[in-house]
Amino acid sequence: MGLRLTPQETSFYSLFATSASLLVDATRELTKMLEVVPEQRQPIADRLKELEHEGDDATHEIIKRVNSSFITPFDREDIHGLAAHLDDCMDHMEEAADLICLYRIGELPAGLADQFEILSRMAEVTALAMPKLRSLKDLSAYWIEINRLENQADELHRKMLAELFNNGADPIHIIKVKGIIDGFEDAADSFEKVAHMVEGIAVKES
Numbered sequence: 001m002g003l004r005l006t007p008q009e010t011s012f013y014s015l016f017a018t019s020a021s022l023l024v025d026a027t028r029e030l031t032k033m034l035e036v037v038p039e040q041r042q043p044i045a046d047r048l049k050e051l052e053h054e055g056d057d058a059t060h061e062i063i064k065r066v067n068s069s070f071i072t073p074f075d076r077e078d079i080h081g082l083a084a085h086l087d088d089c090m091d092h093m094e095e096a097a098d099l100i101c102l103y104r105i106g107e108l109p110a111g112l113a114d115q116f117e118i119l120s121r122m123a124e125v126t127a128l129a130m131p132k133l134r135s136l137k138d139l140s141a142y143w144i145e146i147n148r149l150e151n152q153a154d155e156l157h158r159k160m161l162a163e164l165f166n167n168g169a170d171p172i173h174i175i176k177v178k179g180i181i182d183g184f185e186d187a188a189d190s191f192e193k194v195a196h197m198v199e200g201i202a203v204k205e206s
Helices: 011-032 042-068 076-102 112-134 140-166 171-205
Strands: none
Touching: 011 042, 011 076, 011 112, 042 076, 076 112, 076 171, 112 140, 112 171, 140 171
């Protein structure tokens, strides 16, 4: 990494860590969706919305500091991108969970438990990786694991779609459920985009 002659704004690191820890909290809330009857899901969706707002606050603070800092830890564009992709992870999970309630889905798709497990692991790995942005060391295992998990998510997503279309369900029900499982797949894709961004930063700053 090149020599920097001017002090950096280091609060970015804690803000990225905060964003990632909120994702861990969100995946824990998602798992609760599987443990309650449909009538008890709305408070969980409401809590996810609260977490999404907290994530937005962290993202806005990151952007504010980018715009007001003379020297940043790494490229401003990369900071913007990383913050945006972390925010996308939360947005997709919150939206899909909200649709479960809005669409009044009764029995949840069988594969959703596996989807949530993958997202939980992605969130945990991401949260562990964020503090390492300070040194940009020992991060390769992170993006390799996220890539592996995203491949699992893709395979599971295809299987869930196949089961959905092959079981002869009502077309309206298919549309509703597809929107939900697509939303959680979009969240998995966003986690991978975060990892790709971190890998790019590590390469540029090494």
